[in-house]
Amino acid sequence: MALIEQLGLKKDPIVKKWFAQVVDTYPAETARFLRRQSDPFANPVGQTTLQGLRTLIDLLGAGFDVKSVQEALDPIIRIRAIQDFTPARATRFVFELKRIIRDEVPENQRSSEELQRMEHLIDEMALTAFDIYMQCREKINDLKANEMKSRTYKAFARAGLIKEPDGE
Amino acid sequence: MADETPKAEELIQIDHRPPAKQWMDVPVNIRKGMYCYASNPKSVEYLGLPNARPWNPIEEDWKLPENWQQILHEGFKERLEKFRSIKVFMDICVRCGACADKCHFFIGTGDPKNMPVLRAELLRSVYRNDFTLMGKLLGRYAGARPMTIDVLKEWWYYLFQCTECRRCSVFCPYGIDTAEITMFGRELLNLLGLNIDWIATPVANCYRTGNHLGIQPHAFKDMIDFFCDDIEEITGIRVEPNFNQKNADILFITPSGDVFADPGTYTAMGYLLLFHFLKEKYGLNVTWSTYASEGGNFGSFTSHETMKRLNAKMYLEAKRLKPKWILGGECGHMWRVITQYMDTMNGPADFMEAPVNPITGTRFENAKSTKMVHIAEFLADLIKHGKLDLDPSRNDNKIVTFHDSCNPARGMGMLDEPRYVIKSVANHFFEMPANTIREQTFCCGSGSGLNAGENMEERMAGALPRSNAVKYVHEKHGVNMLACVCAIDRAALPAAMDYWVPGVDVTGMTELVANALIMPGEQERTTDLRGEPLPGMEEADE
Secondary structure, eight states, rough: OHHHHHHHHTTHHHHHHHHHHHTTOOOHHHHHHHOOHHHOOOHHHHHHHHHHHHHHHHHTTTOOOHHHHHHHHHHHHHHHHTSSHHHHHTHHHHHHHHHHHHHSGGGGGGGHHHHHHHHHHHHHHHHHHHHHHHHHHHHHHHHHHHHHIIIIHHHHTTTTSSOOOOOO | OOOOOOOHHHHTOOOOOOOOOGGGGGGGOTTSSSOOOOOOOOHHHHHHHOOOOOOTTTTSSOOOOOOOHHHHHHHHHHHHHOOOOHHHHHHHHOOOOOTTTOOHHHHHHHHHHSSSSHHHHHHHHHHHHHHHHHHHHHGGGGGGGOHHHHHHHHHHHHSOOOOOOOHHHHHHHTTOOOOHHHHHHHHHHHHHOOOBHHHHHHHHHHHHHSTTTTOOOHHHHHHHHHHHHHHHHHSSSOOOEEEOOOOOEEEEOOOOHHHTTTTHHHHHHHHHHHHHHHHHHOOOOEESSSOOOOOOOOOGOOOHHHHHHHHHHHHHHHHHHSSSSSOOSSHHHHHIHHHHIHHHHHHTTTTTTTOOOOTOOBBBBTTTTOOEEEHHHHHHHHHHHHOBBBBBGGGGGEEEEEOOOOIIIIOOOSSSHHHHHHHHHOOBOOOOOOOGSSSGOOSSSOOOOOOSSSTTHHHHHHHHHHHHHHHHHHHHHOOOOOSSSOOHHHHHHHHHHHOOTTEEEEHHHHHHHHBBBOOTTOOOOOOOOSOOTTTTTTTTTT
């Protein structure tokens, strides 16, 4: 059986383990909450993460469309980019998937070429995650720099209360 | 010598989980992006508050007075004796955990010390140590710990990671008001001069010139005159607001954010159109004040005395101008102060009349002591009696949802009036999920003076649960407009939408009303108050 088919069969345990890995990057009290609360509005971090990881496993087994991978990763990374994580800790969960797949799919049921190919895709996924992380950080810095200007300065300028140098 | 390179087997053993520790043993780490700059000493001095000096939260030395522990202990003791509620809140919590996962900051940051129970425990642990027999005898076994500089820093860091939104209190079986615990904790911190500048300077400005930005009366009037020009361009009508007029029917007070920052400015234009309509049609006379030019009360984030000083200005102005009663604009914590504290602090305002809407005859029983009516109640009453001429189709390009601003919702129980008003002026309205609205509304994440720029990570984390619910209705129903009745919401939510749900804009309720309001003698409108084409007028605008 091909590795991709194995991935389909083992999807639930793989997602479960992967989710557990992400959740365990938080303090224990928080991890318990993230794991247990299934209401997506009471627990947006846990449920957004779970949903994203599930989609990523599907995409890994179905051609790995880059845009779809970005869309699935974005909500997870967007959250982690503002939390108390270093860039490495925010994104390392992607690499964990390699070990989970190796653990879940027995060696005799996957060829090394297949595994290599899949791990290459996971590396691509990690790079995408890092791109998104940087975009989020840049957005935060952009908001820090421009929020006040775009709200207050703009209103004052429209009212003609700010005198711009006229080049004379 | 360089560290030895770890072997592959060693690397693979690295545990990605944070080490499990008792909360008291987790040291505070003041992280960039999660705190606001320290208060400007000039502002602290202006208010006559203690220990004005420059200081920096991330430096080791916070430049505290030598006897700071004694000051805190005595401040704590004094307030336990003065406020029965605080004493009860300190003693009564059984740590059931009902509040633990209800805080937007806990949900967004994942930091256990943002569980309301634990945030309060930061104070309770010191309370037990200093004021209870069990705490004195058993120490840590009874959940007690002495006040140290690290504990103080932890207080400061986490008490400014609470927006006093009160969502946790809704779930507390004992009704503990955790917002009041934060207010109390911040009041103690202020005894040592440990405020943030986003609070201290607006408070000083408000105390001196009447509003947070320190805008003087002539500039306040200039700004409103400019709105009148814009309104004339859009509607063909020149509105002429009154300033500081004596014996008007109504004195209008709103947060200055509506006058000085987008998109609140469009809400301010909405007020102007509404008052002009009521004057033309019913002869109602409303005046603005350039002295009471701030509804917001950042004093309430500082201490009860400071809250009282700022609140008093509104009533002093009412005494001077002699209106029948006060109409309050779309503000958040102004309404908590009015509804819950004003009467005790500065009331009763018996020099004014119990508010009656002269156009409909409705008596606002809820406001008979404070003499201050919320504009949503006022508008709902006018609409219910058919007193406004409305064309809701002008808002047809806006697919609207409503964010219950925390303080009007949980601080004064105003849940249905804004919805009634919005649904009367906009045809496309969708609610967010039930556990994110009304009493259970999620905070914007920037209330209680945390709407600064340097703490953007904190704000975005706090806004995550609210934004998550907006995202849901954005994707499901195409919602593109988030309505609210609070100036801090209007200032803070655009950034949150920009980060979490691009494509959703933020509006005040009265802006939507004014878009739909048919003014007597107006020209055919082609744009809304923002200058965006009205539905079907896209070509006319070009």
